[in-house]
Amino acid sequence: MALFTLNKENDVIEKIRKNIDINTCLKYLYKEFYSFLERMVLNNSGTREDAEDVIQETFLAVLQIIQNDKFKGESSLKSFLYSVAKNIWLVKIKKQNAERNRANIWIEDKPEFEADINEQIKKNEALELISNVLDSLGSVCKNILNKYYYENLSLKEILPFTDFENEQVLRNKKSKCMKTLTEKLEQHPKMKESLYKALKIF
Amino acid sequence: MEKIDIFDDYLKDKMPAKERELFEINLAENGAMKEAFLNYQTAVELLKYNGLKNEVKKAHSQFSSQKAKKIPFLKIAAAMVFGLLSISTFWIGNTNGSDLLAELPIQYIEPQHRGANEEKVEAELRYLNKDFDGVVAIFNSSKTPNEKLDFLAIMSYYNLKNYAKAIDLITKIENQQLSTKYANEYEFYMCQSLLGINKYSEALKNIKKMDEKNPYKATFNWKYMAKIKILALKERLF
Incomplete structure (x- = not known):
């Protein structure tokens, strides 16, 4: 049974790393770890709503960390998820001025993870602040950009999902959409600056 | 070629090595290009973040x-379990051996022509007329009751719901270890009489001991047996 779980876990990690079948991987994470993570938040002065937010952010951060090859499997997925959730919850309770609850949370410290986890949390905070820029893009643009940059599909693969005549027209549209998006980012210089810092891309 | 397409090729590793090298030099020297590339990278990060977030x-x-779907199902299941428990508790609390016997109303009927066409003796006629007290009176006054009279007396006690007396007589006859043509009936009415006096565990033991060839055994169906078992459990617990 333990071996089966381990194999399943490795399989899930591998799929996340390659960005394949993410929905199935997330279903696995929810089924296996939701209650465990929810308990952690509830036992540390959180509500069910807090737990929902923390868990969604945890899964998101864990997917990113795995995809960025920062998770090397030094610990089980469970204790890694716990570390991420703990850090996210700490950031939240700090914001809620509830540091008094901190002491109860440090059950299992994994200092080797802390830097990567905190880096990802900061990155996501900065991305979240600027994410509403995407809402101002049209649905066609959002769809093309999502398929090209997130799903990593080629223009040839994207073409059947659109009404464009050929790949070249689609390429032009994609470039136009990306240009619009970067221009919109330009309109938020302060947020962009903090995002640069968080992303460490300069 | 649009600037964005060049950036895409660089980021997706589709650029030949030489071109890549030139691009990197340009990026380091050209401030405007660098700024555009940073913006592009940020946009890509944002799109990736948004894609995963949506997932x-x-x-x-x-x-x-x-x-949410599971909760009503659990509620229904809990209500059903509660309902079944309540019904079972009510049934257990309000059922006794007499109710069970009423469910299986097998009473011995004296055949009109058992054996030869001889004239019926008085006890048999009284039994046929359901004068059970009359049969018991003849039995009690008889100094040497025959096999038939013994049997009719037991059945009369059973019909009069004097189960204890029926049990006494069956036990007495069984202790004599004589072969009898009423052996099947004795086995069956012993069990029924034990139920009549609410001795469920003992009745259960006797039913289990009953000869498989005894045709009366088939009358104890699984439902009846289940009820006896529940009452036997109640008997042991309280």
């Missing part, structure tokens, strides 16, 4: 709706 949101709402 998590989708999985979260799938999980939440599944959880």
Whole structure:
């Protein structure tokens, strides 16, 4: 049974790393770890709503960390998820001025993870602040950009999902959409600056 | 070629090595180019973040709706279990051996022509007329009751619901270890009489001991047996 779980876990990690079948991987994470993570938040002065937010952010951060090859499997997925959730919850309770609850949370410290986890949390905070820029893009643009940059599909693969005549027209549209998006980012210089810092891309 | 396409090729590793080298030099020397590239990278990061975030949101709402569906199911299941428990408790509390016997109303009927066409003796005629007290009186006054009279007396006691007396007589006859043509009936009415005096565990033991060839054994169906078992359990517990 333990071996089966381990194999399943490795399989899930591998799929996340390659960005394949993410929905199935997330279903696995929810089924296996939701209650465990929810308990952690509830036992540390959180509500069910807090737990929902923390868990969604945890899964998101864990997917990113795995995809960025920062998770090397030094610990089980469970204790890694716990570390991420703990850090996210700490950031939240700090914001809620509830540091008094901190002491109860440090059950299992994994200092080797802390830097990567905190880096990802900061990155996501900065991305979240600027994410509403995407809402101002049209649905066609959002769809093309999502398929090209997130799903990593080629223009040839994207073409059947659109009404464009050929790949070249689609390429032009994609470039136009990306240009619009970067221009919109330009309109938020302060947020962009903090995002640069968080992303460490300069 | 649009600037964005060049950036795409660089980021997706589709650029030949030489071109790549030139691009990197240009990036280091040209401030405007660098700024455009940083903006592009930020946009790509944002798109990736948003894509993953949407996946998590989708999985979260799938999980939440599944959880919500499970709750009414659990409520219905709990209500059904509670209902069954209440009915069982009520049934156990209000059922006794007499109710069970009423469910299986097998009473011995004296055949009109058992054996030869001889004239019926008085006890047999009284039994046929359901004058059970009359049969018991003849039995009690007889100094040497024959096999038939013994049997009719037992059946009369059973019909009069004097189960203890029926048990006494069956036990007495069984202790004599004589072969009898009423052996099947004795086995069956012993069990029934034990139920009549609410000795469920003993009745259960006797039913289990009953000869498989005894045609009366088939009358104890699984439902009847289940009820006896529940009452036997109640008998042991209280």
